[in-house]
Amino acid sequence: MKIDLKRNCPFNSDNVPNGDVVLSSRARLARNLEGFPFVNRATASDCAEVASLLQKISNTKDKRSALEWVNMDELDTVTTELFVERHLISSNLSNATHPRAIAVGPELSRSVMVNEEDHIRIQSIRPGLQLHEVHADVHQLDMEVEEIISYAFDSQLGFLTACPTNVGTGARFSAMLHLPGLRIIKDLQRIHNACNDMSLAIRGFRGEGSGTIADLFQVSNQVTLGSTEEELCNLLANDFLPPVLEWERKARRVIAEKQRSKLEDQTFRSLGLLQNARLLTSEEAMKCLGNIRLGVCLNVIDNITLPQINQLMIELHPAHLRYTFGKDLPDDEVNRCRATLIRNIVDS
Amino acid sequence: MPSCDHCNQPAIYHDVRIVNGVHNTTHLCVEHAYEAGVDVGPVDFASLLRPEESSSAPKSTVTACPDCGMTIAQYKKTSLLGCPACYVTFQDNLINIIAKVQDKHTQHVGRSPSQTNVDADRHIQIRRLLRKLESAVNQEQYEDAAALRDELRELHNSSEQHED
Ligand SMILES: [Zn+2]
Ligand SMILES: [Zn+2]
Numbered sequence: 001m002k003i004d005l006k007r008n009c010p011f012n013s014d015n016v017p018n019g020d021v022v023l024s025s026r027a028r029l030a031r032n033l034e035g036f037p038f039v040n041r042a043t044a045s046d047c048a049e050v051a052s053l054l055q056k057i058s059n060t061k062d063k064r065s066a067l068e069w070v071n072m073d074e075l076d077t078v079t080t081e082l083f084v085e086r087h088l089i090s091s092n093l094s095n096a097t098h099p100r101a102i103a104v105g106p107e108l109s110r111s112v113m114v115n116e117e118d119h120i121r122i123q124s125i126r127p128g129l130q131l132h133e134v135h136a137d138v139h140q141l142d143m144e145v146e147e148i149i150s151y152a153f154d155s156q157l158g159f160l161t162a163c164p165t166n167v168g169t170g171a172r173f174s175a176m177l178h179l180p181g182l183r184i185i186k187d188l189q190r191i192h193n194a195c196n197d198m199s200l201a202i203r204g205f206r207g208e209g210s211g212t213i214a215d216l217f218q219v220s221n222q223v224t225l226g227s228t229e230e231e232l233c234n235l236l237a238n239d240f241l242p243p244v245l246e247w248e249r250k251a252r253r254v255i256a257e258k259q260r261s262k263l264e265d266q267t268f269r270s271l272g273l274l275q276n277a278r279l280l281t282s283e284e285a286m287k288c289l290g291n292i293r294l295g296v297c298l299n300v301i302d303n304i305t306l307p308q309i310n311q312l313m314i315e316l317h318p319a320h321l322r323y324t325f326g327k328d329l330p331d332d333e334v335n336r337c338r339a340t341l342i343r344n345i346v347d348s
Numbered sequence: 349m350p351s352c353d354h355c356n357q358p359a360i361y362h363d364v365r366i367v368n369g370v371h372n373t374t375h376l377c378v379e380h381a382y383e384a385g386v387d388v389g390p391v392d393f394a395s396l397l398r399p400e401e402s403s404s405a406p407k408s409t410v411t412a413c414p415d416c417g418m419t420i421a422q423y424k425k426t427s428l429l430g431c432p433a434c435y436v437t438f439q440d441n442l443i444n445i446i447a448k449v450q451d452k453h454t455q456h457v458g459r460s461p462s463q464t465n466v467d468a469d470r471h472i473q474i475r476r477l478l479r480k481l482e483s484a485v486n487q488e489q490y491e492d493a494a495a496l497r498d499e500l501r502e503l504h505n506s507s508e509q510h511e512d
Pocket of ligand 1: 380
C-alpha cells in the first residue's frame with residue numbers, strides 16, 4: 001500500500017484539543033469469533049479462515065473512508081515497522097508467522113488487527129484529547145464487523161477474550177500525556193495516586209535506556225468488566241483528565257513565573273542542539289522536542305508549532321526515516337537522517 | 349512458581365508471545381517488570397494460582413476443555429485461554445481470577461451483540477458438526493456419523509435457500 005506521511009499523518013492536524021498536555025487519544029476493542037479457538041491455540045488454517053471471514057470489512061460503501069485490507073505477509077519490512085511505530089499493529093503481530101492481517105483506514109488512524117492475541121483488535125488513534133471521538137470510531141467499526149461475523153459473547157462475562165484481563169467490554173481507552181510541569185515541580189506522585197484511586201494504569205514512555213523519555217506518560221483503564229464502554233471512556237475523559245490538565249497547567253504557570261531563566265535556557269539550549277546537531281539518537285531528539293514543546297506552550301518560542309512537534313515525534317522513528325530517506329538506509333545513517341529531518345523543520 | 353528471567357526473584361509478570369510459530373515465555377519480577385516498562389497491574393497472577401492457596405477450588409487440573417483441549421495447568425503457564433468454551437470449562441477457577449483482575453467485577457453490564465448473523469452462525473454450526481463427524485468416524489460410531497451427515501445436509505440445503 002502507498003503511504004504519504006504528510007497526508008496520512010493524523011498528528012499533523014490543526015485540530016488538537018487540549019494538545020498542550022494530551023498528545024494523543026486511543027481506543028481499542030478486543031473481540032473474538034464464536035466457534036474458533038483463540039489465536040494462541042489456533043492452527044494456521046483456523047487463522048486463515050478467521051482472516052478470510054473478516055476480509056469483507058474492507059468492502060464498505062463509502063470508498064473514501066473504507067479500510068484497506070493488507071495481509072501482513074505481503075507487507076515489506078519497513079512498512080510493517082512503520083505500522084508498529086504508529087501503534088497500528090503490535091510488534092507481536094509483526095514478528096509472528098501465522099496468517100494475520102490488518103485493515104487500515106486511509107488516514108492511518110483507524111485499524112482492525114486480525115489474529116493478534118485476540119482474533120480482532122479494533123483501534124482508533126487521534127491527536128489531542130479526543131477520547132469520545134476515538135470511541136465513536138471504534139464503535140462504528142465494531143458494528144460493521146458484527147454484521148459479517150458472530151462474536152464470542154457470554155451474558156455474564158460479556159465479550160470473551162484470550163486473556164481474562166480484557167473480558168467484558170474488551171475496551172481499553174488511553175491518553176498519551178506530556179507532563180513536564182509536574183515533573184519539574186516534583187508533583188508526579190499526585191498523578192500516580194489519582195491513577196491508583198481510579199484503577200487506571202500509568203506507564204512512562206520508555207526508550208532503550210531506563211527512565212521516562214520526554215515526560216511522556218500513557219494512562220489507560222485497567223478494568224474492562226462491570227462498566228459500559230461509555231463509562232470507561234468517561235472515567236478517563238471526564239473524571240481523570242480535567243483535574244490533571246489543570247494541575248499540569250498550573251505547574252507550568254508557576255515555572256513560567258518563578259523559574260523563567262531556567263525555562264528559557266532549557267528551551268533555547270534544546271532548540272540550538274536540534275538546529276546544529278548532525279547526528280541525533282531518537283532518545284536525545286525526543287528529550288529536546290519535549291523541552292521545546294514546553295517552551296512553545298509557555299510562549300517562550302514560536303519557531304515551531306505543536307502539530308509540527310507531534311509529527312516529528314512520530315517521524316523520527318527508524319522505519320519512518322527509512323520510508324522518507326530510502327528503505328535501504330543503513331543503521332549508522334539513521335541518526336544523520338534524523339538530524340537532517342528535524343533541522344529542516346526547526347530552521348525554517 | 350517460575351523465577352524472573354533476569355534474577356532469582358519470584359516472577360510476578362508472565363507473558364507469552366507467539367513468535368515465528370513458537371511460544372516465547374517471559375517471566376519478570378516486580379523490579380524487572382517495572383524496568384521493562386510493562387503494565388504489571390495490581391494483581392499477582394502467580395499467587396492466585398499457587399496450589400496451596402486455591403485448595404478450596406475444585407480439582408480441575410486434569411480437566412481439559414472439550415472444544416480446544418486446554419487444561420488449567422496450561423493456562424497457568426500462559427495466562428491465555430484456548431477458546432470461548434474454556435470460560436465455561438474452567439468457570440470455577442476463573443471466576444476468582446476475574447474478580448481479582450477486574451476490581452471485584454464479575455458481571456458484564458456493557459452492550460451485547462445487537463443481532464446474530466445468520467450466515468456466520470451457520471458457518472459455526474457447520475464447523476462444529478464437521479468436528480463431531482470427524483471424531484464419530486474415528487471412534488467408529490457410524491450411527492452417530494450418519495445422523496450428523498443428515499444434519500449437515502440440512503444445513504447446506506437451508507443455506508442454499510437463504511441465498512435465493
Ligand atoms: Zn528480576
Ligand atoms: Zn477451550
